[in-house]
Amino acid sequence: MSLLHQGHLGGNRLLDPWNHGSGIMRAVLDRLNWNTSDLDITYVGSLIAIVGAAPAGWRLLRSAWHEVYSWIRQFFLASVTIPGGDPINKNLVKWLASYRPRHHRTFTGRTEVTRGDATDRAASLKKTRRAVQYAPHWDSRWFFYDGRLFLATRDNFSSSAMSDPAYDGIGGEELTISCLGRSIEPVQKLIDAAREYADRQTQYFVIIYGRDRYGMSWQPKMRKPIRRLDTVHFDDSIKQGLLEDIRKYLDPRTQRRYQSRSMPYRRGFLFYGPPGTGKTSLSTALAGEFGLDLYEVKIPSIASDADLEQMFQEIPPQCIVLLEDIDAVWIERSTRPHSPDRRSERSGGSERGGNNASNVTLSGVLNVLDGVGSQEGRIVIMTTNKPESLDPALIRPGRVDMKVFLGNISRKSAEQMFVRMFSPDEFSSGDSSRAVGQRDGGAVNMDEIRRLARDFAEAIPEDVLTPSQLQGFFQLHLDSAHDAANGIVSWVEKEVARQAEGGFEFLENGVAKRV
Incomplete structure (x- = not known):
């Protein structure tokens, strides 16, 4: 600052910038106890100039590198x-x-x-910050x-x-x-x-695809752990026949035979039965069994036949296409000509009442299944609770090659379900057989579980309850196989009475009421 005051007192109001900057630099060096006589100020100026030119040089190098990289990438x-x-x-x-x-x-x-670890069911139900x-x-x-x-x-x-x-x-x-x-x-x-x-x-998961919010493309909607087929309870002989049919269809030799004989390489199935018998669960289990992706098609939400055709054209081969509740599209038609040929395929929005009716026609569905432009190599599964409502043209051979009935649970299936629910092998490594014994009030081995399963099955009426109803009962007694076996008789009596009376039961002030 002394140099500045000297310059001002000397009347030099217009200072030379270089002399002024060098004076300041010498003052700074004096403060640092540097000997300015040994330091050439021109070197410092050159250093400052080099530092100031560094950004421009860096930009030049980057530009040169981009040019060289583009040339390398091209050739x-x-x-x-x-x-x-x-x-x-x-x-x-x-x-x-x-x-x-x-x-x-x-x-x-x-x-x-x-939502975090799917095994922690209690944590997934809590309202916590994600x-x-x-x-x-x-x-x-x-x-x-x-x-x-x-x-x-x-x-x-x-x-x-x-x-x-x-x-x-x-x-x-x-x-x-x-x-x-x-x-x-x-x-x-x-x-x-x-x-x-x-x-x-993803070998332990099934990828389920659905249309995006705009209906423009297929997107992975969810990833479900593979469900074993033994968790879907229905007739074992029918189950084995279904597995053998799909396994034979997916064999590469079968595809070559179809093509050599000019046969369309496609396979269709109809799963029908009362609600809650496992039709959708069976479809997911089959996708996991054969390592296939599952494409879910909701026909009532599709705007037109053209959109449906576009959807099917984008579905790849070697997958399962699931058409759930296929009867819902035409259930509101007042008349239905029962003809197995294409004369019964004329159905449109004008023939169906209601504001929520689909704009997709039966003819459009049949065209994507086996029309001229239909793709091959897929497995199409249709599910329905009312098979009698389906048009004969939809379920004729060639479109539906196998019909699978999933009815109410039998005593044999109920026994298998009990063993599966309480078998120590069903629990993870952190939930071993020792932990099962602690929950059950004592050690329960497999022989004891099989004995309880036989007693449990004796209380189940044949072909009356659905597997989903029985699963709901197990959810109340997962901690104890003995409690499940002891409480099944009273539960069955209440459930059968509820089905006979209709409606549903609810609690009001601790008193059970039915509506």
Whole structure:
């Protein structure tokens, strides 16, 4: 500051900027006890000039690198681009996140969609604040695989993916996989490896697909753990015949025989029976048994035959298409010509009363099942509670190849259900047979469970109760096999009386009432 005052007192109001800056610098160096006589101020000025030019040099280098990279990518890289909404995109991103993970500093944060561990039923019922999901976010990444150098780049993030409630933060951006060389074969091998990894991750789950909120495309709606077929209780001989039929149909040799004989390669099933007998559960169990995805088609919500046709064209082969409650579309028709040919297929919105009737016609449904433009290689399952309401043209051979009746539970199935509910093998490692004995007031081995199951089955009337009713009873007695066996008689009496009287029972001030 002394230099500034000296300059001011000397009358030099217009100071030389360089002399003024050098004076300040010398003052600073004096404060730091540096000897300014040994320091050439021109070197400091040159250093300042170099530092000031560094950002411009950095921008020049970046521009040069982008030019060189574009040239290398054009002539020396083979690449494959996968759009953001494609399932392969999600498979690759998950594979990259697990393959040689590294420390990330940039993440995408969003509220977690899933409700935590599905095994913790009590925690899932609590109204708690949902967790935040952090997914690594990167623009480009170099990595080695199978002795080759690859580059993965993500860009053009889709805001519609972020607004989708089912979006889990993975697979919403366009992904490009590049490899040094002029052949895309290494990239194809990498994609196959990522898909195999994804298949291994989902081998214990069934992926259920549904149309998005706009009805524009198929999206994974939920992922359910595979349900074993022995948890769906109906006639064992029918079950084995159904399994054998599907297994034979999916055999590659069967497809070749169909094609060599100019036969359409498709298979249709009709599951019918009272409500609560497990028609939808059987469809899900079959998808898990044969490793197939399940596509759910809700015909009453489809706007037109053209939309239905577009939906079926986008469904891939080797999957199960589920048409639930197929009778609901035509149940409101006042007349129905009972003819097995196409003369009975004329049905439209004008012939059905009500404001909630579907605009899809029976002819449109039949065309997507076996029309000229219908696809092959799928398994179509239709379910209904009222088979007598179905048009004969819909269930003729070629469209429905096997009819499966799922009726009320038998005593044999009730015994199997009891054993499955209380068998120690059904519990996880943290819920072993020792824990079962603690809940049951004493050790219960398999011999004791089988004996209780026989006594339990004796109290079940033949072909009166549905499996869902019996499952509701088990939910009240999961802690004790003895309590379930002892309480079944009184429960059956009340349930049979309720069915005979109709309506439902509720509690008012501790008193059971029926309406």
